[in-house]
Amino acid sequence: MVVLVLYALRANINLFYPPAAVLRGEVPLGKRVRLGGMVQAGSLRSDAAGLGLGFVVVDEDGLSQVSVRYSGLLPDLFAEGQGMVATGILNAEGIFVADYLLAKHDENYTPPAMRQSAEVVP
Amino acid sequence: MIPDLGLFCLALAFFSALATSALSFKAAYTHNLPLMRASETLFLWTTLWVGLACFALVMSFLRDDFSVLLVANHSAHTQPIFYKVAASWGNHEGSLLLWILVLALWGALLSRAQDIPLLYRNLSLGILALLLLAFLGFSLFTSNPFERLLPFPPLQGKGMNPLLQDPAMMLHPPLLYLGYVGFSVPFALAMAHLLVPRDAMDERWANWARIWALAAWVFLTIGITLGSWWAYYELGWGGFWFWDPVENASLMPWLLGTALIHSFHLASRYKVFHVWSIFLAISCFALSLLGAFLVRSGVLVSVHAFASDPARGVYLLLLFLLSVSIALTVMRTRAERHSLYSEFPSWGTRAYMLMVNNYLLGLCTAVTLCGTLFPLLAQSLGRGVWSVGAPYFNSVLLPVFLLLMLLMANAPNLGERRQTIPWSRYAVEIICSSVGALILYYMLWQLSATRASWWTLIVLALIVRLAWYSVSIAVRRQLGVGIAHLGVAVCALGIAASTNFGVARDLRLSLGESATVGGWSFLFEDVRSQKGQNYDAQALIVRVSPLAGHLLHPATRDYILTATKRRYLSQDSAMSEAGISGGLWQDLYLSPGQPDTLGAWTMRAQIKPLAPFIWLGGLLMAIGAALSLMLGMYSKWYKKKRIATVPMESI
Numbered sequence: 001m002v003v004l005v006l007y008a009l010r011a012n013i014n015l016f017y018p019p020a021a022v023l024r025g026e027v028p029l030g031k032r033v034r035l036g037g038m039v040q041a042g043s044l045r046s047d048a049a050g051l052g053l054g055f056v057v058v059d060e061d062g063l064s065q066v067s068v069r070y071s072g073l074l075p076d077l078f079a080e081g082q083g084m085v086a087t088g089i090l091n092a093e094g095i096f097v098a099d100y101l102l103a104k105h106d107e108n109y110t111p112p113a114m115r116q117s118a119e120v121v122p
Numbered sequence: 123m124i125p126d127l128g129l130f131c132l133a134l135a136f137f138s139a140l141a142t143s144a145l146s147f148k149a150a151y152t153h154n155l156p157l158m159r160a161s162e163t164l165f166l167w168t169t170l171w172v173g174l175a176c177f178a179l180v181m182s183f184l185r186d187d188f189s190v191l192l193v194a195n196h197s198a199h200t201q202p203i204f205y206k207v208a209a210s211w212g213n214h215e216g217s218l219l220l221w222i223l224v225l226a227l228w229g230a231l232l233s234r235a236q237d238i239p240l241l242y243r244n245l246s247l248g249i250l251a252l253l254l255l256a257f258l259g260f261s262l263f264t265s266n267p268f269e270r271l272l273p274f275p276p277l278q279g280k281g282m283n284p285l286l287q288d289p290a291m292m293l294h295p296p297l298l299y300l301g302y303v304g305f306s307v308p309f310a311l312a313m314a315h316l317l318v319p320r321d322a323m324d325e326r327w328a329n330w331a332r333i334w335a336l337a338a339w340v341f342l343t344i345g346i347t348l349g350s351w352w353a354y355y356e357l358g359w360g361g362f363w364f365w366d367p368v369e370n371a372s373l374m375p376w377l378l379g380t381a382l383i384h385s386f387h388l389a390s391r392y393k394v395f396h397v398w399s400i401f402l403a404i405s406c407f408a409l410s411l412l413g414a415f416l417v418r419s420g421v422l423v424s425v426h427a428f429a430s431d432p433a434r435g436v437y438l439l440l441l442f443l444l445s446v447s448i449a450l451t452v453m454r455t456r457a458e459r460h461s462l463y464s465e466f467p468s469w470g471t472r473a474y475m476l477m478v479n480n481y482l483l484g485l486c487t488a489v490t491l492c493g494t495l496f497p498l499l500a501q502s503l504g505r506g507v508w509s510v511g512a513p514y515f516n517s518v519l520l521p522v523f524l525l526l527m528l529l530m531a532n533a534p535n536l537g538e539r540r541q542t543i544p545w546s547r548y549a550v551e552i553i554c555s556s557v558g559a560l561i562l563y564y565m566l567w568q569l570s571a572t573r574a575s576w577w578t579l580i581v582l583a584l585i586v587r588l589a590w591y592s593v594s595i596a597v598r599r600q601l602g603v604g605i606a607h608l609g610v611a612v613c614a615l616g617i618a619a620s621t622n623f624g625v626a627r628d629l630r631l632s633l634g635e636s637a638t639v640g641g642w643s644f645l646f647e648d649v650r651s652q653k654g655q656n657y658d659a660q661a662l663i664v665r666v667s668p669l670a671g672h673l674l675h676p677a678t679r680d681y682i683l684t685a686t687k688r689r690y691l692s693q694d695s696a697m698s699e700a701g702i703s704g705g706l707w708q709d710l711y712l713s714p715g716q717p718d719t720l721g722a723w724t725m726r727a728q729i730k731p732l733a734p735f736i737w738l739g740g741l742l743m744a745i746g747a748a749l750s751l752m753l754g755m756y757s758k759w760y761k762k763k764r765i766a767t768v769p770m771e772s773i
Contacts, residue, residue: 001485005492005518012514013496016507034509051628051724072628073715073726076358076696087511 301342602750613739
């Protein structure tokens with residue numbers, strides 16, 4: 001049982017990275033991880049057809065930028081200039097392909113992971 | 123004025139709880155009966171003060187008294203009146219006060235339980251008063267609900283989080299707390315059983331504790347079911363369980379509480395596992411405290427997590443460690459008195475199977491605990507920020523749940539002694555349930571035009587078998603137990619069908635355009651603007667019609683789904699309201715997305731066969747347990763009445 005739990009944990013946990021870590025090349029390619037940061041203002045672009053869209057995630061200091069691709073519905077509170085956490089895979093072109101987005105919940109709530117994104121070095 | 127009175131009542135309750143606990147321990151120590159009765163009365167007074175403090179808080183919300191910080195932060199003039207009431211517990215300070223109120227009410231109820239000997243009742247009340255004292259202290263010193271914004275109160279409040287503005291908010295937190303906090307009563311009774319002198323020990327304690335645990339379990343079950351249903355329609359993604367740490371925090375006491383009511387049954391009926399039951403009662407209580415810690419300390423990423431404050435987390439963690447370590451120490455030093463009972467049940471009996479049930483439920487709790495705490499531990503040890511996904515819980519817990527269902531389908535029919543059941547009977551059962559599973563599979567396949575994997579058949583067969591056996595128990599032996607077990611089968615059927623046969627597709631539709639999803643056609647008919655009391659909304663009207671009729675829909679009909687996108691005025695935040703319809707046999711689920719510049723909307727369409735069964739099952743579990751509770755009380759009352767009348771007749 002313990003082995004099963006450990007195995008399942010190994011297979012199903014995702015590490016959290018800020019955009020700066022992506023630029024430093026610390027994020028393993030092709031592995032499911034989470035990326036957290038702010039959605040850069042004016043960066044959200046929807047495809048002309050279909051459900052695909054893209055945006056840029058920046059650190060709180062606005063220095064490191066990572067492009068994110070996503071296909072599907074956006075969460076209600078997702079907005080430019082707001083925080084978000086994306087789960088997905090970093091591809092070889094340096095684009096983060098997300099399959100799940102989590103938006104910041106309300107004006108006085110920031111996920112603890114977001115608050116630390118600037119200082120945490122995983 | 124009212125908030126000041128509220129704070130005064132809260133302080134009064136603090137001192138009253140202090141006096142109650144001191145008095146009842148003194149009374150227990152000196153075995154002074156009048157003093158015991160006095161401490162009971164004092165407990166009722168404490169309850170009254172707590173009740174008045176809660177009333178004052180609700181009144182402040184109703185009167186829009188924005189000089190109270192809590193009201194200013196969580197309410198607004200425009201908020202409908204029900205949500206003003208609900209807002210009083212939709213935040214950290216207020217929900218803590220609700221917790222205190224519920225604890226006091228359970229204690230007050232316990233003080234009226236005449237069938238429990240005074241000594242037990244008094245000691246348990248003393249322990250509950252201590253807990254009350256700890257929580258009142260927590261409320262007064264770290265999270266005062268009556269904090270003022272004087273001398274310049276704002277003219278308008280910020281309003282409640284739109285996610286919480288839902289009728290379920292009126293019921294979900296109080297019910298959940300009634301369940302959570304209710305497990306303090308069996309805990310207190312277990313501690314009392316450990317603390318009473320040897321000559322006053324009463325074997326029937328397990329039976330009393332079972333009744334209280336069952337009552338708490340009923341509330342917790344309804345609370346969790348309601349919460350799951352709420353998340354399903356409100357969060358707008360169509361999931362019924364997200365393995366969110368706070369959901370887990372309520373699931374763990376539920377799992378262990380389920381083990382507890384079964385082990386109390388074992389202890390009261392078969393005179394075994396008294397120490398184990400005590401241990402379970404302590405753990406169950408510990409997990410509800412841990413839940414409180416997880417929710418309040420702000421260590422979690424969750425919809426439920428309230429504003430964080432490290433001091434609060436530390437206080438709760440200390441309270442948790444202190445009470446659990448004291449309880450376990452008492453158990454360790456006093457448990458040898460019970461060695462008398464610890465006789466091991468033999469294989470093939472019902473008692474043995476109940477023991478396995480306890481083991482498996484304990485295992486589920488441990489697995490959930492691991493998944494919930496791992497990210498916290500990793501983070502606090504500086505090993506990076508991790509998250510444990512739903513696949514972990516699903517992949518580990520699914521086999522254990524299946525084993526539990528297998529056990530449930532067989533164990534209740536076993537006797538107190540081992541019997542041999544002929545193989546032919548097993549063969550007939552296996553064939554019958556396989557046929558049932560095949561029929562179910564075919565129907566579900568028809569419902570959603572989706573084929574599930576082969577192992578779904580095994581799960582369905584297990585569910586059919588469990589349902590069949592539960593009905594036979596309900597009819598032949600114990601109505602309540604049968605219905606509760608049937609609830610598990612119904613819930614499992616809903617989960618298995620909606621996850622394995624469900625279809626989900628993201629669409630982008632213009633007005634008048636249609637798309638096909640899992641045997642249904644979704645036609646985008648209209649967009650309408652709506653105005654609510656405190657929001658503006660756009661409603662998407664989508665007509666869903668089956669492409670071909672099927673077995674469960676002899677009269678083919680269309681469903682109209684209305685999915686709305688709301689924009690709340692006071693926060694300027696958006697909220698999706700999913701459109702759900704489809705009757706009992708399936709849910710047709712539509713989540714609204716965003717409009718694009720050309721007027722087309724993105725939306726997610728889902729077909730979920732038998733999804734309503736998930737919550738129906740939860741409700742059945744609660745109804746079954748409540749029924750067995752009431753039938754038990756009735757038979758006791760009936761017996762008492764008969765005993766009282768018999769001597770009269772014989773004279």
